[in-house]
Amino acid sequence: MRRFLIKCGVFSIPLWVIFAPALIHLETYRELESIEVMASQNQHNDVLIGLAYTDPMHLVKQAVLKNRQPEVIALGTSRVLQFRDFVFSKPDSFYNCGRAIGKIQDLRAFLSAYPHKKPKAIILGLDQDLFNVDEEDLSKEPRSYQIKDSSYGTRLTKGTKAFWEAWSDGDVVTGTNLPGTTNFIGRNARLENEGYRADGSYIYGRLLRNAETADEYEFGGTIRRINKGKGRFATATEINPSAIQQIADFLENCRELDIHVVGFIPPYAGKVYDRLKQDSENYPHVFELYESLKPIFDAEDRLLMDFSDIRSLGSNDFETTDGFHGSEVSYLKLLRELSNRDKILASSVNVSALNHGIAHTFSARQIIEERPEAQPRSPQSSTSRIQSIE
Amino acid sequence: MIFNSLEFAIFLPLVFLIYWLLLGRMRKAQNTFLVFASYVFYGWWDWRFLFLIFASSLVDYLVGLCLEKAPDEKTRLRKTLLGISLVANLGMLGVFKYYNFFVESLADAVTLFGQQLDVATLSWVLPVGISFYTFQTLSYSIDVYRRKMQPVHDPVAFFAYVSFFPQLVAGPIERASHLVPQFMKPRVFSEAHATDGLRQILWGLFKKMVIADNCAVLVNQIFDSPESYPGSILALGAVLFAFQIYGDFSGYSDIAIGTARLFGFDIMRNFAYPYFSRDIAEFWRRWHISLSSWFKDYLYIPLGGSRGNKWEVYRNVTIIFLVSGFWHGANWTFIVWGALHALFFFRLLMTKRHRTHTLPIAEDRRLPTVRELSQMLITFSMVCVAWVFFRADSLSGALDYLWRVVTTAHTGWPTFVSYISHEAFEPLIMIIVLLMIEWVQRQKQHGLDLRMVNWAPARYAIYYGMIFIIYQYGAEQQDFIYFQF
Numbered sequence: 001m002r003r004f005l006i007k008c009g010v011f012s013i014p015l016w017v018i019f020a021p022a023l024i025h026l027e028t029y030r031e032l033e034s035i036e037v038m039a040s041q042n043q044h045n046d047v048l049i050g051l052a053y054t055d056p057m058h059l060v061k062q063a064v065l066k067n068r069q070p071e072v073i074a075l076g077t078s079r080v081l082q083f084r085d086f087v088f089s090k091p092d093s094f095y096n097c098g099r100a101i102g103k104i105q106d107l108r109a110f111l112s113a114y115p116h117k118k119p120k121a122i123i124l125g126l127d128q129d130l131f132n133v134d135e136e137d138l139s140k141e142p143r144s145y146q147i148k149d150s151s152y153g154t155r156l157t158k159g160t161k162a163f164w165e166a167w168s169d170g171d172v173v174t175g176t177n178l179p180g181t182t183n184f185i186g187r188n189a190r191l192e193n194e195g196y197r198a199d200g201s202y203i204y205g206r207l208l209r210n211a212e213t214a215d216e217y218e219f220g221g222t223i224r225r226i227n228k229g230k231g232r233f234a235t236a237t238e239i240n241p242s243a244i245q246q247i248a249d250f251l252e253n254c255r256e257l258d259i260h261v262v263g264f265i266p267p268y269a270g271k272v273y274d275r276l277k278q279d280s281e282n283y284p285h286v287f288e289l290y291e292s293l294k295p296i297f298d299a300e301d302r303l304l305m306d307f308s309d310i311r312s313l314g315s316n317d318f319e320t321t322d323g324f325h326g327s328e329v330s331y332l333k334l335l336r337e338l339s340n341r342d343k344i345l346a347s348s349v350n351v352s353a354l355n356h357g358i359a360h361t362f363s364a365r366q367i368i369e370e371r372p373e374a375q376p377r378s379p380q381s382s383t384s385r386i387q388s389i390e
Numbered sequence: 391m392i393f394n395s396l397e398f399a400i401f402l403p404l405v406f407l408i409y410w411l412l413l414g415r416m417r418k419a420q421n422t423f424l425v426f427a428s429y430v431f432y433g434w435w436d437w438r439f440l441f442l443i444f445a446s447s448l449v450d451y452l453v454g455l456c457l458e459k460a461p462d463e464k465t466r467l468r469k470t471l472l473g474i475s476l477v478a479n480l481g482m483l484g485v486f487k488y489y490n491f492f493v494e495s496l497a498d499a500v501t502l503f504g505q506q507l508d509v510a511t512l513s514w515v516l517p518v519g520i521s522f523y524t525f526q527t528l529s530y531s532i533d534v535y536r537r538k539m540q541p542v543h544d545p546v547a548f549f550a551y552v553s554f555f556p557q558l559v560a561g562p563i564e565r566a567s568h569l570v571p572q573f574m575k576p577r578v579f580s581e582a583h584a585t586d587g588l589r590q591i592l593w594g595l596f597k598k599m600v601i602a603d604n605c606a607v608l609v610n611q612i613f614d615s616p617e618s619y620p621g622s623i624l625a626l627g628a629v630l631f632a633f634q635i636y637g638d639f640s641g642y643s644d645i646a647i648g649t650a651r652l653f654g655f656d657i658m659r660n661f662a663y664p665y666f667s668r669d670i671a672e673f674w675r676r677w678h679i680s681l682s683s684w685f686k687d688y689l690y691i692p693l694g695g696s697r698g699n700k701w702e703v704y705r706n707v708t709i710i711f712l713v714s715g716f717w718h719g720a721n722w723t724f725i726v727w728g729a730l731h732a733l734f735f736f737r738l739l740m741t742k743r744h745r746t747h748t749l750p751i752a753e754d755r756r757l758p759t760v761r762e763l764s765q766m767l768i769t770f771s772m773v774c775v776a777w778v779f780f781r782a783d784s785l786s787g788a789l790d791y792l793w794r795v796v797t798t799a800h801t802g803w804p805t806f807v808s809y810i811s812h813e814a815f816e817p818l819i820m821i822i823v824l825l826m827i828e829w830v831q832r833q834k835q836h837g838l839d840l841r842m843v844n845w846a847p848a849r850y851a852i853y854y855g856m857i858f859i860i861y862q863y864g865a866e867q868q869d870f871i872y873f874q875f
Binding site: 001004008011015139141150151153154156161 | 394395396399410411414579581584585588611805808813850853854857861862864866867
């Protein structure tokens with residue numbers, strides 16, 4: 001018996017060497033919480049969720065929707081994450097489902113998995129790159145939105161795999177809490193104050209605090225990606241007709257469910273837009289998308305607006321998070337534009353809060369709620385103000 | 391608690407250490423502790439249903455004692471006692487598993503005559519493992535009734551036999567005559583026995599987490615929307631389901647047998663490489679052996695077995711396959727699954743070839759002959775067709791699925807090629823690995839039986855390799871399919 005136990009102990013040493021560091025790190029930063037816990041703590045205790053190694057947020061958001069039952073949701077990729085709840089008449093009636101969608105075919109899957117009480121309206125962000133016929137494979141299965149909390153063992157396995165992958169890339173960092181980040185789930189939330197707020201929006205802590213040293217300084221990272229022509233900025237021969245059809249199906253589906261949809265094409269920074277424009281024949285999914293989508297929105301009597309150039313909002317390049325994410329301020333402006341043209345959406349928006357937010361926001365990039373009565377902001381001085389957030 | 395969970399990874403070593411280190415030489419204390427551990431294991435899922443196991447154990451324990459005292463000439467009394475056991479066990483099954491099926495089928499039947507019948511259905515959860523432990527206790531009462539075994543006087547040993555956690559929720563369905571004596575004698579720890587148990591657990595985890603759980607993802611997608619796929623992918627979906635259910639159920643059995651061995655128990659083999667069968671009769675000698683032999687001993691033989699005339703034999707075979715299908719679930723799909731296997735079996739009965747393949751395939755050779763290979767492929771294809779009924783939600787769904795396979799199999803080949811080289815690539819590679827290992831090990835008890843590998847570093851390399859594969863390629867945890875039965 002003793003011999004057997006010693007053999008088992010010796011045998012398991014290499015396994016412990018692999019698991020223990022990852023387990024300690026993941027548990028220290030609460031990276032292994034269940035979906036149920038994340039959804040509940042995010043809503044009830046206003047805990048910031050910023051996981052560094054795994055991304056189950058589309059499921060966490062489904063779980064939140066079940067309890068919150070919002071009247072208006074923002075739906076799309078990370079490019080709708082900037083909508084905030086405090087500019088709606090009843091803040092609890094809004095929820096941001098940004099990043100719940102990763103590809104076009106996810107839209108209908110998201111809707112069919114949506115909890116029983118459907119929203120009154122959806123603000124739908126339609127990223128240009130989702131319509132790239134050469135990059136987006138619409139035959140791929142959509143995401144699964146079935147909220148089935150995976151076991152601790154499954155989360156541990158996924159977490160440790162991601163941990164070691166990050167470790168091999170040199171991306172595992174440790175440190176102490178940022179001041180004030182006591183309520184957190186995930187390493188990014190704890191170390192960078194970066195993650196999802198209770199309204200589903202996302203605070204880009206690291207990117208904003210290190211604005212001038214980041215890879216994305218003056219949109220350098222985005223411009224490099226355009227020059228390489230890969231991923232989100234890959235060139236296309238045409239707009240994907242199947243993707244357009246899927247949007248038409250989605251709109252029809254929403255009409256059947258009595259859900260109002262307001263669509264928009266999200267902004268690029270002016271500098272990025274100009275760079276894309278130089279190569280416009282290779283980006284039909286950027287420059288011809290509005291014309292392709294407009295008829296199907298018209299057929300359903302729904303509003304669609306194109307804000308591909310952030311300057312069309314009256315914003316400038318300071319009002320961005322990076323080359324293809326507008327800032328929260330620019331999204332306040334975007335929401336104002338949409339609600340000016342759409343009565344149903346307007347009925348849910350608190351116009352005075354919206355205007356106040358636009359005029360009195362301390363930072364061009366991120367709305368700092370702790371300073372709601374800050375002095376009116378001048379765009380020219382935004383960079384120095386960003387630094388002063390530190 | 392399920393085997394492939396962290397809870398079980400903590401529970402098992404804890405129970406093992408207490409069992410051997412603290413209670414090593416105290417048989418009764420070991421049995422008492424096993425009952426306690428088994429009830430914790432089951433109650434982890436839902437403690438409210440513990441009373442069913444307790445009730446089932448108590449009824450059959452008392453029936454056994456009463457049967458012992460009832461003399462042979464008091465036939466009526468003995469039959470009444472056996473009836474109590476049958477009613478109690480089959481009654482529990484009937485209420486929890488089949489009640490809704492019967493009342494809904496009755497309502498459907500009445501509708502055919504233009505009438506409406508409002509029936510009250512039950513919304514109870516099916517208690518996990520109820521079909522397994524009720525059959526286990528039933529076999530005990532029947533064996534005592536037939537005087538094939540002495541009744542158990544030690545209540546703790548009997549309760550430990552019924553609730554023994556390794557095989558409580560999904561078998562193998564053990565016979566009292568085989569397992570109870572093991573609870574009655576002192577156990578001695580055997581390192582070789584325990585080491586092989588761990589190997590079998592590892593092999594079971596590979597089958598469950600790498601084969602079954604990976605296949606499950608694709609199978610669910612394909613069976614949930616067959617209209618989205620060409621026939622070639624639908625056919626592949628049936629093949630993937632065949633491996634999903636095999637990996638899932640035989641994986642469970644391997645973990646159960648391996649776990650039992652850690653505690654010094656031998657429980658019966660449940661699978662013997664069934665997809666290497668050359669005909670359906672051989673398949674049923676190799677698939678879910680504990681259930682097949684249960685039905686053979688307690689249903690087929692009492693009905694007359696193969697002793698009667700030709701029509702009686704056909705009738706008995708039909709009954710056993712239909713009941714076997716119905717045992718799996720209260721749905722017509724399972725009954726048709728059983729009926730299909732009966733039909734496949736008839737072909738062998740007619741030609742009296744149902745006992746042709748009783749020896750292992752390619753016993754003295756490395757590879758099968760072309761004839762054997764084609765026999766295996768034909769048998770596997772027949773099994774896959776039947777699996778479509780087993781997996782489908784309804785009869786119409788299964789027929790629609792098969793119709794699509796037949797009518798659109800010639801279309802969508804580029805999609806099929808893309809599918810097998812992307813989505814299905816990893817599961818297919820793992821299935822090939824499984825088949826290769828099983829072929830090499832086909833005359834061993836399980837795929838990781840390495841007792842013949844004398845060089846320790848080679849054995850350890852295989853263990854670590856297997857753990858790495860499970861860690862790296864194991865999919866999201868899924869429930870064991872047979873829990874629902």
